[in-house]
Every structure is written in structure tokens, then in C-alpha cells.
Amino acid sequence: MCQLLGMNCNVPTDICFSFEGFSARGGKTDHHSDGWGIAFFEGKGCRLFLDEKPSITSPIAELVRCYAIHSTHVIAHIRKATQGEVALHNCHPFRRELWGRYWVFAHNGNLPEFEPENMGFYQAVGNTDSEKAFCMMLETLREQFPEGKPTLDKLYSVLRKVTDKLALLGIFNYLLSDGEHFFAYCSTKLSYIVRQAPFAAAHLIDQDMTVDFREVTTERDRVAVIATTPLTDNEVWTQIQPGELLVFQDGLPLKYAFT
Amino acid sequence: MCQLLGMNCNVPTDICFSFEGFSARGGKTDHHSDGWGIAFFEGKGCRLFLDEKPSITSPIAELVRCYAIHSTHVIAHIRKATQGEVALHNCHPFRRELWGRYWVFAHNGNLPEFEPENMGFYQAVGNTDSEKAFCMMLETLREQFPEGKPTLDKLYSVLRKVTDKLALLGIFNYLLSDGEHFFAYCSTKLSYIVRQAPFAAAHLIDQDMTVDFREVTTERDRVAVIATTPLTDNEVWTQIQPGELLVFQDGLPLKYAFT
Numbered sequence: 001m002c003q004l005l006g007m008n009c010n011v012p013t014d015i016c017f018s019f020e021g022f023s024a025r026g027g028k029t030d031h032h033s034d035g036w037g038i039a040f041f042e043g044k045g046c047r048l049f050l051d052e053k054p055s056i057t058s059p060i061a062e063l064v065r066c067y068a069i070h071s072t073h074v075i076a077h078i079r080k081a082t083q084g085e086v087a088l089h090n091c092h093p094f095r096r097e098l099w100g101r102y103w104v105f106a107h108n109g110n111l112p113e114f115e116p117e118n119m120g121f122y123q124a125v126g127n128t129d130s131e132k133a134f135c136m137m138l139e140t141l142r143e144q145f146p147e148g149k150p151t152l153d154k155l156y157s158v159l160r161k162v163t164d165k166l167a168l169l170g171i172f173n174y175l176l177s178d179g180e181h182f183f184a185y186c187s188t189k190l191s192y193i194v195r196q197a198p199f200a201a202a203h204l205i206d207q208d209m210t211v212d213f214r215e216v217t218t219e220r221d222r223v224a225v226i227a228t229t230p231l232t233d234n235e236v237w238t239q240i241q242p243g244e245l246l247v248f249q250d251g252l253p254l255k256y257a258f259t
Numbered sequence: 260m261c262q263l264l265g266m267n268c269n270v271p272t273d274i275c276f277s278f279e280g281f282s283a284r285g286g287k288t289d290h291h292s293d294g295w296g297i298a299f300f301e302g303k304g305c306r307l308f309l310d311e312k313p314s315i316t317s318p319i320a321e322l323v324r325c326y327a328i329h330s331t332h333v334i335a336h337i338r339k340a341t342q343g344e345v346a347l348h349n350c351h352p353f354r355r356e357l358w359g360r361y362w363v364f365a366h367n368g369n370l371p372e373f374e375p376e377n378m379g380f381y382q383a384v385g386n387t388d389s390e391k392a393f394c395m396m397l398e399t400l401r402e403q404f405p406e407g408k409p410t411l412d413k414l415y416s417v418l419r420k421v422t423d424k425l426a427l428l429g430i431f432n433y434l435l436s437d438g439e440h441f442f443a444y445c446s447t448k449l450s451y452i453v454r455q456a457p458f459a460a461a462h463l464i465d466q467d468m469t470v471d472f473r474e475v476t477t478e479r480d481r482v483a484v485i486a487t488t489p490l491t492d493n494e495v496w497t498q499i500q501p502g503e504l505l506v507f508q509d510g511l512p513l514k515y516a517f518t
Contacts, residue, residue, distance in 0.1 A: 044384050045347025047309055059326045067318045088304025096356060100382035120405075121380070123359035125303050146379075 012070035026055030041179030109171030222251030285314030300438030368430030481510030
């Protein structure tokens with residue numbers, strides 16, 4: 001049913017290690033081989049790589065594994081199709097512009113019988129429940145805040161409501177970011193880890209690969225990696241509780257409660 | 260001041276040969292080295308590769324040169340910055356969704372003092388005249404046809420008007436496509452060639468490379484390549500006249516006149 005991978009950090013960092021493990025689940029160690037995608041924010045800019053080929057065989061995924069793109073906000077997805085055929089237009093993450101920023105979204109789950117009305121602004125290009133849900137979320141945000149992006153507490157409040165509404169319809173784990181804020185919602189299954197000093201070595205589950213983060217970081221670095229299931233077998237990951245909508249900033253989940 | 264490259268064909272075709280020559284102009288044979296991008300339509304899906312690094316050194320451009328992606332509608336761009344700093348968010352082509360389709364746009368030129376009002380739907384993420392013009396064009400189309408994509412003649416009529424308005428402000432050569440229709444506007448400089456049976460060999464100007472198209476095509480294939488200046492030195496290219504807005508379909512410019 002797809003898997004999600006996200007990264008949020010306080011300094012631009014590459015995701016090659018995590019993506020190496022994650023992309024193996026797209027056809028090698030697991031069956032999420034109906035396409036994949038990854039989006040990197042660099043300032044206001046956003047690079048989006050997509051392919052309907054499995055991540056384990058896609059030459060574009062091979063480039064992403066090898067070419068270190070540094071970013072503070074990354075969202076990736078490997079697809080196991082539930083709704084919508086295997087095709088480029090149905091690959092996540094999806095991207096739209098709102099308030100003069102790019103917004104990127106990826107979903108793990110299924111919203112059966114989800115047929116929203118066409119709200120007028122954003123329309124799905126493909127035929128996944130995921131893209132339709134994303135369109136609805138952005139539509140709602142735009143309607144509520146027509147003048148521009150609000151403060152985080154107001155944004156969170158509206159996002160929370162539309163998330164709750166959608167989560168009632170099925171399984172709705174997601175990652176959402178505009179390169180400034182990073183949201184992770186656990187409907188059923190999502191975990192994260194924060195890596196910071198003192199760093200240590202990490203070993204992937206899906207590839208026999210270890211990185212000693214002490215060699216590639218500074219004392220000030222902090223990186224949160226969010227994934228459907230843990231990517232490493234020698235670290236302690238935190239399970240996000242079902243119903244929790246977390247906001248990550250500078251490599252940490254924000255601690256204060258939003259209403 | 261940037262260069263444009265486009266391809267429209269009747270069967271999905273790769274653009275590797277043309278892109279090999281074109282991307283050399285991004286830092287090797289010419290100075291359009293302030294970023295580049297290329298968009299490929301595959302059905303309703305759209306792949307967009309962007310980099311602020313010069314196309315001649317970008318590893319992503321190297322992938323695009325080597326990995327044959329087949330498409331019927333392709334738009335590419337190499338940048339020599341006039342307005343807006345060198346950054347990912349200012350690289351063309353730009354992409355937005357309208358009427359449930361992705362629209363892609365790239366511009367060669369300069370619209371000095373172009374500061375459109377914020378029309379409410381689409382806002383530029385970056386600060387180029389090009390992206391602002393694209394937003395205005397899509398905004399206008401959306402306002403005129405709120406129910407959905409109109410027939411080509413109606414679409415063309417509105418596109419023609421907003422193009423004329425923008426072209427008064429400066430230099431406005433552009434390529435625009437939604438994967439179904441392909442528009443090429445010549446403000447000052449744009450050429451094209453149609454390759455069809457009987458095919459022949461073509462030799463690039465910017466790289467010492469020849470392809471014999473008889474070896475890689477069938478009798479039925481037809482490919483139009485549109486570029487700011489010709490890419491080959493042994494073929495006859497057609498110069499588009501300033502003020503002409505052409506519609507390409509199945510590898511040919513449509514012959515009947517639009518009003």
C-alpha cells in the first residue's frame with residue numbers, strides 16, 4: 001500500500017543513505033514497485049523526480065541514489081497501487097502552488113469511495129484518491145486564507161480539521177511540505193528518528209550498508225527522518241501515534257501542542 | 260538571454276540527439292549557463308527536470324542526455340538570467356495545473372518593468388518575468404473558461420490576445436504545452452524543422468555528432484523540433500515569423516489560420 005519517506009533538517013543534508021534503503025523496497029525487499037517519486041526543496045525551489053518504473057530499476061532513482069542533493073525538506077514515496085492505474089500521472093509526490101510557494105504531498109493508505117466535488121481551484125490530473133485528497137486540502141487552505149499563508153498555528157488548525165475529515169474515510173498517512181513547514185500525519189503507521197550529536201553509525205535493513213554519521217556531520221547538525229517503517233536496524237525509532245499530526249522544524253518535531 | 264527547445268511528434272520519441280546539442284549551449288558552446296530544465300509529457304503525466312547548475316556540468320542533464328525518455332511533447336530551456344537571480348526557483352520550464360492537466364511553459368526574452376497585479380489564482384514562486392507572464396496567461400485562460408478546457412479555436416483566440424498583450428512589453432518568445440496541444444510563439448527568434456520519411460542524417464552544430472534517422476524511425480514517424488536557433492548544420496530549418504503563434508500537432512504546425 002505504498003511507503004513514505006521524509007526528511008527535515010536544520011542544515012541542507014542529502015538523503016542518499018535513507019533513499020538507498022527505501023528504494024530497495026520498491027521491487028527488491030518489498031513490493032512497492034508501481035512507481036516512485038521524490039521531491040527536494042532548495043529555498044523556494046522544488047525539484048521533483050518521478051517514474052512509473054520501480055525504484056529498484058529506474059535510472060532516475062539510480063541518479064538520486066548517487067547524486068547528493070542537499071535539502072532541508074524532502075518527501076519521497078514508493079507506490080503499491082490501490083486506486084488509479086500504474087502511470088506517471090499517478091506517482092507521488094504531487095505538487096501544486098499555493099500562496100506563491102510549492103506544496104508537495106505524498107500519501108500512504110487508501111480512501112475508498114472518495115469522490116469529492118470539484119471545488120474549482122485544484123483538480124486532480126490523475127485518478128488516485130491521494131491526489132484528490134491533496135487538492136481538497138489545498139483548496140480548503142486557500143479558501144480559509146485567501147490573502148496568503150497564515151501563521152503556523154492558524155495553518156495547523158485548518159489542516160488538522162481537513163485531515164480529521166479525510167482520515168475518517170480510510171487510511172490516510174501522509175507527508176506535506178512547502179519547504180518552510182513540514183507536516184507528518186499518522187493515520188495507522190509512521191515512525192521517525194532524530195539524528196544529532198553525538199552521532200553514531202547506522203545500518204540499513206534493506207541493503208547491507210552502514211554510514212557513520214560522525215564522519216559526515218558537524219556538532220550542530222540535526223536531521224529528522226520520517227518513514228512508514230524504520231529504515232535501520234540498529235537505532236531506536238519513535239512510532240508516531242495514530243491521529244497525531246506532527247510539525248517538524250529544523251530536524252525536530254515541534255513540542256508544543258496545537259489546537 | 261536563454262534558448263528554447265521543443266519537440267512535438269506523432270509517436271513518443273526521445274530528444275537525446277537534440278538535447279545533446281542544445282545542452283552544450285549551456286556553458287560549452289554558448290553562455291546560457293544560469294540553469295536549465297526540461298519537461299516531458301507522457302500521457303497526462305509530466306516529468307520535469309530542473310537544475311540551477313549549467314546544463315553542461317549538471318549530472319541531471321547528463322542523465323537526460325543518456326536516458327532515452329520517449330514523449331510526444333517536450334519543452335526545454337537553458338537560462339541566461341535577465342530578471343531574477345540564479346536559483347532553482349527561477350529555472351524554466353514552469354509548471355502549473357489547469358483544468359486537470361499540467362501546463363508547462365518556457366520563455367526566451369525579457370519583459371522589463373513587468374509587474375502584473377496578483378490576479379488571485381496563480382502566483383509566481385520565483386521572481387522572473389517569465390513565471391509571472393505564465394501565471395497571467397493561465398489566469399486569463401482560467402477566467403475565460405471556468406468550466407474546463409475549451410476547443411482549440413477558442414483556446415487559441417484567448418491565448419493569442421494575451422500573447423499579443425505581453426509581447427508589447429518586450430521580447431516574448433515562448434513554448435507552451437499541456438501534453439495535448441503545443442504552442443510556439445515567435446516574438447523575435449524561433450525556428451523549427453519537421454523530420455519525416457524519407458529521413459536522412461543530421462549533424463549537430465554544437466557537438467560533433469551525427470544521427471541517421473533512417474536507422475531509428477519508421478515510415479510513419481513525424482517529429483517537429485523547435486529551437487531558438489537551428490541545432491543542426493546540414494538541414495533546412497524554417498524561421499517562424501515574428502508575431503506568429505503556431506500550434507504543433509502530431510509533428511506538424513497546423514496549417515489552418517486561427518483568428
